[in-house]
Amino acid sequence: MEYHTVIVKKKDQIGEITLNRPDQLNTFSTQLSKELNSALRELDVDQSVRVVIIKGAGKHFCAGIDLKEMPGKGTVELRNWIRAMDEHNLTIARMRKPVVACVHGAAVANGMGLVCACDLTVASMDAKFGTTAINVGLYCFGPSAPLSRCVGKKRALELLLTGEMIDAEKALQFGIVNRVVQREQLEEEAMALANELVKKSPLALQMAKRSYYAMSNMGYDEALEYLGEAFTLLCCTEDAKEGVDAFLNKREPHWREQ
Numbered sequence: 001m002e003y004h005t006v007i008v009k010k011k012d013q014i015g016e017i018t019l020n021r022p023d024q025l026n027t028f029s030t031q032l033s034k035e036l037n038s039a040l041r042e043l044d045v046d047q048s049v050r051v052v053i054i055k056g057a058g059k060h061f062c063a064g065i066d067l068k069e070m071p072g073k074g075t076v077e078l079r080n081w082i083r084a085m086d087e088h089n090l091t092i093a094r095m096r097k098p099v100v101a102c103v104h105g106a107a108v109a110n111g112m113g114l115v116c117a118c119d120l121t122v123a124s125m126d127a128k129f130g131t132t133a134i135n136v137g138l139y140c141f142g143p144s145a146p147l148s149r150c151v152g153k154k155r156a157l158e159l160l161l162t163g164e165m166i167d168a169e170k171a172l173q174f175g176i177v178n179r180v181v182q183r184e185q186l187e188e189e190a191m192a193l194a195n196e197l198v199k200k201s202p203l204a205l206q207m208a209k210r211s212y213y214a215m216s217n218m219g220y221d222e223a224l225e226y227l228g229e230a231f232t233l234l235c236c237t238e239d240a241k242e243g244v245d246a247f248l249n250k251r252e253p254h255w256r257e258q
Contacts, residue, residue, distance in 0.1 A: 005032035013050045015043035022058025027066040033084045044095045051194040055102035062111025086142035089117045096206040102190035113143025122190040123168045124183040130165035201239040
């Protein structure tokens with residue numbers, strides 16, 4: 001696919017998607033939403049890619065939805081438009097491969113939702129996060145789902161209902177991001193995290209991610225039963241046998257391709 005609002009690169013088993021509407025603060029237009037989802041799916045099926053990084057061009061990661069697209073739409077049009085704006089939340093959850101957000105500047109509204117939807121996040125010290133739609137008479141409905149799964153009820157509602165902006169350190173405390181670094185170290189740190197994941201068994205990573213999202217929607221007993229069965233299946237794979245043998249014999253494992 002030819003991309004205009006995102007840039008897609010691949011190097012050393014890492015796929016990289018850059019939101020590329022810097023003059024519009026990388027806000028979600030209909031086109032960007034479609035291209036982001038297409039790029040994610042393309043990299044997910046690419047056998048040469050094991051981890052995906054998402055970042056933003058220009059001064060900010062993503063400032064939410066492009067509200068210039070909203071006026072004049074009827075109910076049906078709005079419903080389809082909103083579904084398109086939220087689709088990446090499902091796409092990332094359904095992907096086999098880990099997705100890492102690399103965040104600088106503002107990540108607000110749908111941009112914060114994207115951060116929370118990603119499996120892991122590295123942020124620079126200058127990053128700011130907020131679900132700010134409440135400040136313009138709206139509400140971050142879509143982002144509230146991944147946000148609440150990151151931070152829990154009380155903190156999620158505080159952010160959603162006040163529209164407060166928080167800095168990277170507070171986002172780290174809340175569990176929205178995994179690592180915070182200086183701006184000049186951001187891409188290096190995100191790449192280092194991606195490379196940590198690249199060293200793992202691709203099959204184990206895929207089964208780990210799939211089982212995590214599946215069990216998140218289950219009751220406790222059901223989750224344990226499901227996870228036990230998933231572990232049984234993983235133990236029967238060649239990668240599991242290779243990993244255990246390598247550990248016992250104090251050597252580096254050699255993983256099978258995906």
